Amino acid sequence: MRADRLLSLLLALQSRGQMTARRLATELEVSVRTVYRDLEALGAAGVPVVASGGPGGGCRLLDGWRSPLLGISAEEATALLAVSAGGPLERIALGEALPQARLKLLASLPAASRDRTNAAAARFHIDTQAWFRSPELVPHLPALVEAVRQDRRLRITHDARDGHTTTRTVDPFGLVAKAGVWYLVARSARAPRAHRVSRIAAAELLPGIFTRPADFDLAGFWSRWTTEFEASLDRLPVTVRLTSAGLAALPEVLGDTTSAARATSDPEAGWHRLVLHFDSPLAACRRLLGFGPDAEVLEPAEVRQQLLDKARRTADRYGEAAI
Incomplete structure (x- = not known):
C-alpha cells in the first residue's frame, strides 16, 4: 500500500511541479506528517526531493530530474489522454484507475510539453451514449x-x-x-x-x-x-412509398440514414419508393405509424392491412375523446 502511495507522490510532483505538503496530504488522503515521511523515503531511494518552508515554499523534485516511467511521445500521450476522458470505463471499477493512468502519462513527458499535451487532449471528447437514451442500469x-x-x-x-x-x-x-x-x-x-x-x-x-x-x-x-x-433481424421486406417530407424524416423516425439513397423517385407524383426491413409485421406497423400520412405501405398485404386497422382504431379513439 505504501509503495502505491510513494509512486502517487512521485507522479504528483513530477507532473505538477512544486506542491505544498498540505495539498499532497489532501490528494493522497494521508496526514501531513505521513507526506514528510514519504518524502524522506523517496530521498533515501535516490529521488532528489527538495522541500522548502515559508511563503511560496513547498515540495518539488530537483530541476531537470525525471523518472523514466514510460517512453512515450507527446502525440501518443495526447491520443491516450483523449480516449481515456469519459466513456464506459467510468462506469466500472477500471474507471478508478483512469486518473492515475492520466497522471502517469503526463509525468512521462518533459515539463516543456506537458501543459501543451494536456491542453491538446482536452480538445477531444468521446461520448459513447446514444441520443435520447438514458444509461442502462447495470448493478452487476x-x-x-x-x-x-x-x-x-x-x-x-x-x-x-x-x-x-x-x-x-x-x-x-x-x-x-x-x-x-x-x-x-x-x-x-x-x-x-x-x-x-x-x-x-x-x-x-x-x-x-x-x-x-x-x-x-x-x-x-x-x-x-x-x-x-x-x-437475423429485419428479415421482413416492406415496400413503401414516402412523400418528400416522409423521406426527409426517415433518419428521425427509423434512425435509417442509408435507405433514402436507395429510394426511386417519381417527380411528377411527388413520391419516393423504397424497401425497408423489419423484424415482424407488428414491428413494421408500430414504426411506420410514425410517418403518419407521409407513408403508404404497398406490400406485403398483411402489413398494409394491419396498418389500416391500427390507423382506424387510433382515429376512433381520438373521435371518442372529442365527444
Whole structure:
C-alpha cells in the first residue's frame, strides 16, 4: 500500500511541479506528517526531493530530474489522454484507475510539453451514449469485471427478451460496450455468446477458475457475432412509398440514414419508393405509424392491412375523446 502511495507522490510532483505538503496530504488522503515521511523515503531511494518552508515554499523534485516511467511521445500521450476522458470505463471499477493512468502519462513527458499535451487532449471528447437514451442500469457490472479480470466462473440469472429467465454457470471471456450498452461475452455448455448486461438479474462469482482458450479473440468474436445478429433481424421486406417530407424524416423516425439513397423517385407524383426491413409485421406497423400520412405501405398485404386497422382504431379513439 505504501509503495502505491510513494509512486502517487512521485507522479504528483513530477507532473505538477512544486506542491505544498498540505495539498499532497489532501490528494493522497494521508496526514501531513505521513507526506514528510514519504518524502524522506523517496530521498533515501535516490529521488532528489527538495522541500522548502515559508511563503511560496513547498515540495518539488530537483530541476531537470525525471523518472523514466514510460517512453512515450507527446502525440501518443495526447491520443491516450483523449480516449481515456469519459466513456464506459467510468462506469466500472477500471474507471478508478483512469486518473492515475492520466497522471502517469503526463509525468512521462518533459515539463516543456506537458501543459501543451494536456491542453491538446482536452480538445477531444468521446461520448459513447446514444441520443435520447438514458444509461442502462447495470448493478452487476462490477462483479462481471472482476470475473473477467480474474478468470473466475460466474453463475448468472438472465432475463431474455421473450420474458423467460434462465440461470447458468458461465466462463466470462470479456465485456463489450457498444453505443452505451454493455454485453458480457461468456461460454456456458455451448459456444461463446453475448448477454446484455442490463438483463442480468443476478451474478455470483464462483470459486472455480476456468482456462481461457488461447486462440480466443474478443474483437474478432464481437465482429462475427454482431454481423450474425444483424442478419437475423429485419428479415421482413416492406415496400413503401414516402412523400418528400416522409423521406426527409426517415433518419428521425427509423434512425435509417442509408435507405433514402436507395429510394426511386417519381417527380411528377411527388413520391419516393423504397424497401425497408423489419423484424415482424407488428414491428413494421408500430414504426411506420410514425410517418403518419407521409407513408403508404404497398406490400406485403398483411402489413398494409394491419396498418389500416391500427390507423382506424387510433382515429376512433381520438373521435371518442372529442365527444
